[in-house]
Amino acid sequence: MLKVNDLKSQLKTAFSKIVCPAIEACLLESYPTNSDVGKECAKKFADSFDKFVSEQLASSIANAIDYYVKNADITGTLITTGSPTVHHVRIMPPTSPVAGGKMINTLGIKWK
DSSP: OOOHHHHHHHHHHHIIIIIHHHHHHHHHHHSSSOOHHHHHHHHHHHHHHIIIIIHHHHHHHHHHHHHHHHTOOEEEEEEOTTOSOEEEEEEOOOSSOOBTTBOOOOSOOOOO
């Protein structure tokens, strides 16, 4: 089961650990010389990016992934034993978790 808050937290951590140091390094590369002031400015810029962008970007991406996962349309071919016909069906996700290794009937098949 997708946990949006956990995904959001992981994305924010990734942005903070990967994107922000990359921004800082790119700024340092753009300066003509190395200096303590330049390093401080690059660090401040990267920290500001993390403060203003990482949280909102992580939230937007996590919510988009959650939306597409929950609205996935999975189809398949259903072959029933003893029947000469094959059915092309949409497989709906179960509304409750699988229990005891058995999934509830999501295809709407009438069992006899």
